[in-house]
Every structure is written in C-alpha cells, then in structure tokens.
Amino acid sequence: MSNGDRVVLALGGAGTVGSGIVKALLDRGFKVAVISRDSARLDRLKDFVSSSTKGNLITLVGNVGSEDGAEEAKQALLKLVGKVTDVVSSLGFSWWQGGPPHTQTVKELNWVIDTLLLSTFTSWKAFFPLVRDDSDCTYTFITGGAGDKLLMPGTGFLTVGAASALAFCQILREEYPDVSCKLNQVKINTGVGTPERIAPGFLNHLELGEAVATLIERRTTSHTVYPVSCPADLKTVILEGNL
Numbered sequence: 148m149s150n151g152d153r154v155v156l157a158l159g160g161a162g163t164v165g166s167g168i169v170k171a172l173l174d175r176g177f178k179v180a181v182i183s184r185d186s187a188r189l190d191r192l193k194d195f196v197s198s199s200t201k202g203n204l205i206t207l208v209g210n211v212g213s214e215d216g217a218e219e220a221k222q223a224l225l226k227l228v229g230k231v232t233d234v235v236s237s238l239g240f241s242w243w244q245g246g247p248p249h250t251q252t253v254k255e256l257n258w259v260i261d262t263l264l265l266s267t268f269t270s271w272k273a274f275f276p277l278v279r280d281d282s283d284c285t286y287t288f289i290t291g292g293a294g295d296k297l298l299m300p301g302t303g304f305l306t307v308g309a310a311s312a313l314a315f316c317q318i319l320r321e322e323y324p325d326v327s328c329k330l331n332q333v334k335i336n337t338g339v340g341t342p343e344r345i346a347p348g349f350l351n352h353l354e355l356g357e358a359v360a361t362l363i364e365r366r367t368t369s370h371t372v373y374p375v376s377c378p379a380d381l382k383t384v385i386l387e388g389n390l
C-alpha cells in the first residue's frame with residue numbers, strides 16, 4: 148500500500164504536537180484526517196500545512212471525548228474518507244501548572260482526566276476496531292512522560308493526567324499482545340513547541356512530526372515505547388522506524 152492509499156486519522160492533529168505530525172505526513176503523500184472541536188483551529192491547520200498538500204487534508208468538527216461523540220465522528224469520517232488505515236493520537240493539552248493539590252478543585256481534576264485520559268480512551272474504543280486486525284495498519288500514541296515523578300512543584304494534576312494516559316497505553320500493550328496492527332507509543336519527556344515558540348531543551352514540533360511520520364510510514368515495530376527527552380532521541384525513532 149503506497150502512502151497515497153493510506154488514510155491517517157490524527158487525533159489532536161490541530162494541536163501543537165499533532166500539527167507537526169500532520170504536516171510531515173501530508174508532505175509524504177498520506178491523506179490525513181483531523182477532528183477538532185474548534186473549526187477556527189482547523190482553519191489555522193489548513194493555513195499551516197504545505198499548500199500543495201491541502202487537498203489531502205480532511206477536517207471535521209467533532210468531539211471524540213465521549214463514547215457517543217467518538218462514534219458520531221467515526222461515522223461522519225467514514226462517510227467522507229471510506230477507510231482509516233492509521234491512527235495517531237496526541238490528544239490532551241500542552242502544559243498546565245495549576246498549583247499544589249490543596250489549591251485545586253475536583254472540577255479541575257475532572258478536566259485534566261477528561262482531556263488526557265478519557266478522550267484517549269473513548270477515541271481508541273471507537274477507532275481501534277478500524278485498524279486492529281490488519282498488519283499494514285498502525286495506532287500510535289503520543290504521550291507525556293510523567294510516569295513516576297512530579298514534573299515540578301505545582302504541576303501535580305498534570306502529572307496525574309499524564310501518568311493515567313501512560314498507564315492506559317501500557318495496559319493496551321499487555322491486553323493485546325498479539326494484535327496485528329502496529330501499536331506504538333512515543334513518550335515525550337520534554338516540552339514541544341512551534342519554531343516561533345520554542346524554549347531551550349524543547350523539541351521542535353516539525354522535527355518531532357518527521358520522526359513520528361517515519362514510524363508510521365515504515366510500520367516496522369510494534370508494542371514499542373520510544374522515550375524522547377532531547378532532539379537526538381528523535382534519531383532513534385527514525386532509525387528504528389527505518390529498520
């Protein structure tokens with residue numbers, strides 16, 4: 148199957164991390180579908196990708212953060228594109244430093260869990276069946292790295308949310324050890340920014356996008372976690388993707 152025959156659903160594709168991945172995939176000839184709750188964000192994404200590839204970008208307003216919303220988005224997407232061969236999931240939010248737990252509310256904790264864990268679960272539940280039984284298909288999770296320690300004081304709830312997404316990815320690998328689809332995770336242990344908003348030590352979302360696109364394009368590995376703490380680690384992702 149050539150890249151042009153593949154349809155990648157980029158969940159969170161209008162975000163900082165996702166937009167870099169979407170651009171890289173489009174530049175390699177893939178068709179890419181993006182669902183966002185915000186049409187203005189989708190318009191900005193259309194302006195951001197290479198103009199020659201815009202025709203291969205399919206955008207859809209929807210909310211994959213509930214079971215019903217994800218099912219609805221799936222039906223609408225299938226009507227538009229007919230099939231999905233690959234899913235890359237970078238749902239969530241960039242950074243959140245709400246303060247120590249005694250200053251936080253249940254509402255804030257619910258929001259963190261909704262955005263980082265529940266949307267990852269509900270979308271996976273809806274879209275995984277489209278790819279799970281085909282070894283030519285892929286499902287790739289992009290997560291943060293806050294598995295076992297606080298990122299820094301004041302980021303406790305972000306750590307809780309990121310850790311729950313990490314645990315979810317881990318149980319998928321263990322619950323589905325023999326699934327045909329290539330199931331991988333890129334675990335980012337640092338910040339990610341656009342070239343205009345990049346801080347020292349951050350990853351450029353375009354370089355991250357290139358590495359993730361290589362992994363999806365080559366689909367040589369499965370049940371693998373790629374930890375990325377610095378730009379040099381992206382080379383490992385690319386090298387292993389190219390094996």
Ligand SMILES: NC(=O)c1ccc[n+]([C@@H]2O[C@H](COP(=O)([O-])OP(=O)(O)OC[C@H]3O[C@@H](n4cnc5c(N)ncnc54)[C@H](OP(=O)(O)O)[C@@H]3O)[C@@H](O)[C@H]2O)c1
Nearest residue numbers: 159161162163164183184211212238239240241291338339
């Ligand atoms: N940025 C970083 O520094 C960084 C570092 C390490 C790890 N990460 C991880 O990368 C992931 C994405 O981060 P980001 O920086 O790209 O965040 P972002 O810019 O806020 O983008 C997140 C995307 O997720 C989407 N989303 C969330 N809930 C949704 C829902 N219910 N339905 C549809 N779309 C939904 C948002 O869509 P809408 O357009 O609908 O809002 C948005 O496009 C997160 O899991 C984060 O932990 C990020």
